[in-house]
Amino acid sequence: xxxxxxxxxxxxxxxxxxxxxxxxxxxxxxxxxxxxxxxxxxxxxxxxxxxxxxxxxxxxxxxxxxxxxxxxxxxxxxxxxxxxxxxxxxxxxxxxxxxxxxxxxxxxxxxxxxxxxxxxxxxxxxxxxxxxxxxxxxxxxxxxxxxxxxxxxxxxxxxxxxxxxxxxxxxxxxxxxxxxxxxxxxxxxxxxxxxxxx
Amino acid sequence: xxxxxxxxxxxxxxxxxxxxxxxxxxxxxxxxxxxxxxxxxxxxxxxxxxxxxxxxxxxxxxxxxxxxxxxxxxxxxxxxxxxxxxxxxxxxxxxxxxxxxxxxxxxxxxxxxxxxxxxxxxxxxxxxxxxxxxxxxxxxxxxxxxxxxxxxxxxxxxxxxxxxxxxxxxxxxxxxxxxxxxxxxxxxxxxxxxxxxxxxxxxxxxxxxxxxxxxxxxxxxxxxxxxxxxxxxxxxxxxxxxxxxxxxxxxxxxxxxxxxxxxxxxxxxxxxxxxxxxxxxxxxxxxxxx
Numbered sequence: 001x002x003x004x005x006x007x008x009x010x011x012x013x014x015x016x017x018x019x020x021x022x023x024x025x026x027x028x029x030x031x032x033x034x035x036x037x038x039x040x041x042x043x044x045x046x047x048x049x050x051x052x053x054x055x056x057x058x059x060x061x062x063x064x065x066x067x068x069x070x071x072x073x074x075x076x077x078x079x080x081x082x083x084x085x086x087x088x089x090x091x092x093x094x095x096x097x098x099x100x101x102x103x104x105x106x107x108x109x110x111x112x113x114x115x116x117x118x119x120x121x122x123x124x125x126x127x128x129x130x131x132x133x134x135x136x137x138x139x140x141x142x143x144x145x146x147x148x149x150x151x152x153x154x155x156x157x158x159x160x161x162x163x164x165x166x167x168x169x170x171x172x173x174x175x176x177x178x179x180x181x182x183x184x185x186x187x188x189x190x191x192x193x194x195x196x197x198x
Numbered sequence: 199x200x201x202x203x204x205x206x207x208x209x210x211x212x213x214x215x216x217x218x219x220x221x222x223x224x225x226x227x228x229x230x231x232x233x234x235x236x237x238x239x240x241x242x243x244x245x246x247x248x249x250x251x252x253x254x255x256x257x258x259x260x261x262x263x264x265x266x267x268x269x270x271x272x273x274x275x276x277x278x279x280x281x282x283x284x285x286x287x288x289x290x291x292x293x294x295x296x297x298x299x300x301x302x303x304x305x306x307x308x309x310x311x312x313x314x315x316x317x318x319x320x321x322x323x324x325x326x327x328x329x330x331x332x333x334x335x336x337x338x339x340x341x342x343x344x345x346x347x348x349x350x351x352x353x354x355x356x357x358x359x360x361x362x363x364x365x366x367x368x369x370x371x372x373x374x375x376x377x378x379x380x381x382x383x384x385x386x387x388x389x390x391x392x393x394x395x396x397x398x399x400x401x402x403x404x405x406x407x408x409x410x411x412x413x414x415x416x417x418x419x420x421x422x423x424x425x426x427x428x429x430x431x432x433x434x435x436x437x438x439x440x441x442x443x444x445x446x447x448x449x450x451x452x453x454x455x456x457x458x459x460x461x462x463x464x465x466x467x468x469x470x471x472x473x474x475x476x477x478x479x480x481x482x483x484x485x486x487x488x
Contacts, residue, residue, distance in 0.1 A: 018265075018266060018269065021264065022263040022264060025262050025264065026261070030256065032258075033257070033259070034255045037256055047258075047259055047260065050262055051262050051268075054262050054264060058264055058269055059269065128253055132253070147250075151250060151251065156215075156217060171211070172208060175204070175207045175210070175212070176204070176207070178211055178243050178247060179243070181246050181250070182242050182243055185246060185249065196248075196249065198242050198246065
């Protein structure tokens with residue numbers, strides 16, 4: 001979709017054209033679902049969060065004043081996930097130490113994109129599931145900050161505005177998340193390529 | 199895993215992202231040159247970030263398109279053509295083609311039936327001897343009666359009719375025979391004024407039976423006036439002559455022709471389907487333009 005087409009759809013959607021907004025939904029739903037899955041860690045909850053994110057985006061279309069629509073949409077998606085995670089806070093979180101030996105076979109349906117052989121594809125899928133398991137073990141606020149920073153390339157300031165916290169809080173959450181993730185991934189050394197020095 | 203402080207991890211993290219202030223950056227780089235454990239931890243954190251970034255993109259498990267119900271408001275007319283628009287367009291040519299085919303079938307069938315049943319053009323209409331020789335009733339004619347038929351009708355209308363004639367015609371006589379006394383048979387001869395006076399007398403005398411009888415007999419007189427010229431049975435010799443008369447092929451009797459009766463309806467249906475085909479074609483062109 002070209003930028004001109006996207007701007008036309010955005011303008012029509014801002015005028016209340018739901019079908020135009022659905023054109024944007026179809027263009028970005030994979031990216032939004034990827035983000036919500038990385039944060040929520042489970043397909044059904046990720047789908048719920050993605051759907052809610054699109055509904056919220058449609059209702060807040062008047063707040064979009066140009067710029068990177070994808071970034072605007074991803075901020076809404078991440079914030080929606082954060083709201084979902086806060087709502088689910090009563091649920092007991094799984095410790096990172098427990099995740100090392102946990103069965104992670106219920107991960108996301110990861111597509112085979114950069115694996116030339118079936119064996120490599122299987123190893124890559126297993127590594128992805130291991131990483132996702134470690135991400136799922138992070139605290140919710142750390143998880144959101146990590147995904148927004150390292151998956152979606154948001155700046156600290158953008159994360160702080162999206163989540164509604166101070167800049168220093170974002171830096172702290174990201175550094176803690178990376179340290180915890182590094183410790184978790186050491187338990188999957190046999191899955192890691194040799195170039196990684198965990 | 200070496201034990202570093204939270205502040206050291208935050209410095210390493212910001213150093214990886216390139217957001218560490220210049221003064222802190224210089225101090226950290228100086229320490230990294232001498233501290234192997236800290237440098238190894240920096241490399242491990244860099245690899246961790248790289249592993250997270252290499253996570254593949256996922257495909258949405260379903261379409262997240264919104265419905266009007268999801269956003270809590272009724273659907274609005276779309277400025278963007280919906281996806282199924284092309285499917286809707288294809289329905290109109292199908293309607294036009296089917297209507298055209300139906301129109302052709304109905305018109306051809308109607309024309310064939312119409313022409314094949316024509317008496318002077320089709321060989322199948324030559325009278326079959328067995329059918330032509332069948333006895334049929336003569337055609338009923340409705341010629342206007344001569345003027346003298348009405349002469350003296352006023353007098354004949356109230357003339358006493360034989361009961362058998364009227365009773366056979368409409369069955370009223372049986373009812374009258376059941377209800378009328380035998381000594382009042384001569385009353386229908388009265389003219390209208392006399393009849394009305396008689397009815398008034400009967401009503402004044404509270405004799406309901408007599409009033410009813412007077413009305414019935416008055417009706418008999420009227421029916422006799424209107425029915426008699428048509429309901430007169432043919433004379434026996436006339437009926438005999440018509441039964442014996444040979445049927446000539448040039449003057450066929452008016453037999454029923456169901457095929458020819460249906461033909462006009464088939465032709466009308468064909469015209470209607472032709473109009474429907476034109477409508478379908480017009481809608482197709484209109485949707486393609488839009």
